[in-house]
Amino acid sequence: MNKSASAATFPKRRVGQTALEVTTLGLGGATLASIFKAVPDDQARATVKRALDMGITYYDTAPQYGFGRSEHLIGDALRFRQEGTVLSTKVGRLLRPVRSEVDRKYEHNWVNPFPFDQVYDYSYDAVMRSFEDSLQRLGLPKIDILYVHDIGVMTHGVEGNKPLWKQLETGGYRALNELKRAGLISAIGLGVNEWEVLMDAFELGDWDVFLLAGRYTLLEQTSLDPFLTTCVKRQASIVVGGPFNGGALMGTGMWNYAKAPEHIVKRVHELEAVCKKFNVPIGAAALQFPLAHPAVCNILPGPKSPEELDGILDWWSTDIPDALWEALADAKLVAPGTPLPNGKVA
Template sequence: MSATSFNTRPVGRTGLELTELGLGGATLAGIFQETPDDQARATVSAALDAGIRYFDTAPQYGYGRSEHLMGDGLRFRTEGIRLSTKVGRILRPIQSDAERDYPHAWVKPFPFEQVYDYTYWGVMRSYEASLARLGLSKVDILYVHDIGVATHGAEQNAIYWKQLAEEGGYKALTELKASGKVSAIGLGVNEWEVLMDAFALGDWDVFLLAGRYTLLEQTSLEPFLSTCLARGASVVCGGPFNGGALMGTGTWNYAKAPEHIIKRVADLEALCKEFGVPLGAAALQFPLAHKAICNVLPGPRSPAELGGILDWWNVKVPDALWDALADRKLAAPGTPLPNGRVA
């Protein structure tokens, strides 16, 4: 796979920079359908060959499987690489899958179950265990994973937020950064509202926000993204295809898309067709028009899927498409567009 010349963008005020396109690690662990180990490793290698230098993973993904496989792909090619993983879940070994008393989306996960822990020692244990699974001595970015009402419900989330805010979780993150063991700290979530709570707690460098600032929806535009600019924090755009909705799968937020989402996707698809542009190309290139966004993070599960994403990345989208997007009110008012216009 031939290399692409990627621009880089700064991560907050850390001095760290990421290539504008990254590789997400959830699909490598077999979410919803199996990804063979060799295929996962080959996808990481293909991303490296293509010039991608930012990679994201998490203990939750396949209960250790994604970290293990991503480590295999990166271990001896770490020059210039930027890697993130996450804290908030401790993995506890089990003897059989039947011991997990909760539903999950992983095909052939590792024999562990997740235990939520956002305390000081929970963060420290998770960080050390991730390094062991990766087979690496350092990660660059550490995200607090899936804290928020959407994941835990209001009552349980209040308990976990107390762990982060009052029982040392945030303190552990700041200590890891101050010691140089990580270069940046943040949260990785699917809801922007909890990130506003995070700003009240303290300072952060970068957030991985999945699905809430995309060609399909810009719900995080105000007040979240404007606050990021004011506070010097960057945002990685996870889930740029909204869980498949912008790829024609009919899914959204990990479930069947409701009618209003299906209609909006159809409108966007019709617009792109008028200009001879693949919907996926517009979806990939749209988020980077916002100054807070430092990276777009899709999750291909094979070198072939990665190749398709790179093809979309390299499509020249005409300025007139973005003008039409604004004129037809297919973007939220105030949304910056890649041609320099504001919707």
């Protein structure tokens, strides 16, 4: 049985060891920047406004999203409603102007992006410049969380990542800590799609929060150990991005930004069959599942319209019987050792 979306409640959780607290549901800004499909600017702003009206306090964006579009739109929506909100953006890509699409170096999936291209740079100077540039694009006086964006072999390859990691190691990490010590930001972390690079990050020092997309979901718990267990020990929080695995858990047939392979489609069908036995939408189970882990502070979907957000809010408020989680564990559809929302462990 679904409660009304207007009755949704959002407990808050602390971000690492910082003073920041975020609602357990947030809003990601990639989709609003028209990835794969055009989203009118007014619709994007209305989506953020709806989230604000519903009591969601955490918003994430990045220079890469629409090559500046997402930061502009989220800044517009938050500009006069920022009190009590927590905002994150990212470093690692500087934006340079281009006069035409043929001048772009990198392929992309943005529809009608702003006339900029990305330049990967994780150095001290680049982090400082990226922070200042983001404040300008946002038109806001503060950013709460800065993530290092898409560093790792998934984006750059093994050899391509080595010099970029060296930039982070020798300068970028120091810049993030200087901004935090100066009180210009409140938390630092990484925003990536692969948990392995986050284990490497722990070798550089301490971090407050990681935005990990797609690697701790109802579909996949590959990051459970050693990564999430290390986060608990190091008192670092996790924001779960991509809770639907790029659409796979919403029935779109997509996974990791591409068509889902057959084994993923099969797994989704198995999960969906269990959910149907309990009359629970698989989207509701996907949203609520990761919150059972003590390291997780927030679930970050990316709705593209107020109506889509309302659907997410309905899933968020769905009552899920404890027996569903037990059935998933019994069917070995979640990894052994996974904390379940019914208080048990798979």
